[in-house]
Amino acid sequence: MIEVQGLSKTFTGPDGEEIMAVQDLHFTVRPGEVFGLLGPNGAGKTTTLRMLCTVLKPTAGFATIAGYDILQEPSLVRRSLGFLSANTGIYDRMTPTEMVRYYGRLYGLSGDRLEQRIDELFTTLQINEFRDLLGGQLSTGMKQKVSIARALIHDPPVLILDEPTAGLDILVQRSVLRSVQQLRERGKTIVFSTHVMSEVHKLCDRVAIMSRGRIAACGSLPELREQFAQQDVEEIFFDLVT
Numbered sequence: 001m002i003e004v005q006g007l008s009k010t011f012t013g014p015d016g017e018e019i020m021a022v023q024d025l026h027f028t029v030r031p032g033e034v035f036g037l038l039g040p041n042g043a044g045k046t047t048t049l050r051m052l053c054t055v056l057k058p059t060a061g062f063a064t065i066a067g068y069d070i071l072q073e074p075s076l077v078r079r080s081l082g083f084l085s086a087n088t089g090i091y092d093r094m095t096p097t098e099m100v101r102y103y104g105r106l107y108g109l110s111g112d113r114l115e116q117r118i119d120e121l122f123t124t125l126q127i128n129e130f131r132d133l134l135g136g137q138l139s140t141g142m143k144q145k146v147s148i149a150r151a152l153i154h155d156p157p158v159l160i161l162d163e164p165t166a167g168l169d170i171l172v173q174r175s176v177l178r179s180v181q182q183l184r185e186r187g188k189t190i191v192f193s194t195h196v197m198s199e200v201h202k203l204c205d206r207v208a209i210m211s212r213g214r215i216a217a218c219g220s221l222p223e224l225r226e227q228f229a230q231q232d233v234e235e236i237f238f239d240l241v242t
Contacts, residue, residue: 001158001189002029002052006061009047021047023213025061029191031157034184034203037193039210040241045193048210049162052191053083066157079107082151085162092136096127096146099135100153107154114153121149125179141172148179159183159190165199177202197234209240216240 007025010018022044029035037045050056052063054074063070066080091099097118104114122128125145130138138146144164151159161180165173180203184190192203200207201221208218217224217240221233228236 001031004063008060010059032187033205034190036204036207038207043210044213081158082156084151090135090143097131103150104153162193211241
């Protein structure tokens with residue numbers, strides 16, 4: 001479902017020097033799995049996800065999402081994925097219904113099909129009780145649920161989640177993780193970026209550990225334990241990134 005080959009990104013620093021943010025990434029994400037992108041802040045996770053979402057152009061390499069090339073077919077890539085982060089903005093003067101309807105129309109949905117899709121998502125995510133409040137009146141948890149609905153309105157086969165629980169209280173974190181588990185059960189392919197080990201244990205079928213813009217290790221948790229002869233995956237993580 002996702003194939004990444006030699007993906008790299010270089011930025012120009014304030015003094016004109018080249019800064020390698022991501023270097024020569026290779027990995028695949030299989031249909032229906034949760035693939036964890038694990039690493040400390042500054043490891044290159046967000047830059048990688050922004051390239052996959054076609055927000056940033058890679059300096060080298062290529063990637064495909066659902067068979068579409070991120071450079072040659074960016075509009076088809078965007079139609080095939082939903083993106084969610086911890087700081088996705090919610091418009092203060094729009095209600096959840098208005099906002100999700102607006103994004104649905106951007107994806108070509110309309111009429112009864114769009115309204116049915118909104119009703120399904122709002123029921124699943126338990127948004128109905130605040131669907132007509134203005135965005136400025138919503139709690140952080142409510143806003144994150146609306147962001148999830150917005151990412152899912154066009155029912156994409158691929159979801160890219162960039163630290164979606166960062167800064168949330170524990171109850172909201174649980175709700176978001178429960179939603180991700182439900183999406184996994186529905187067969188969605190999910191890239192889940194995090195630096196929280198408990199989330200990896202709960203959700204991820206395989207993980208890639210990133211450090212300084214490179215992938216230091218990749219595999220399922222049992223495979224990583226066997227490869228590094230270490231049962232504690234958190235210790236493996238710290239050994240690789242420090």
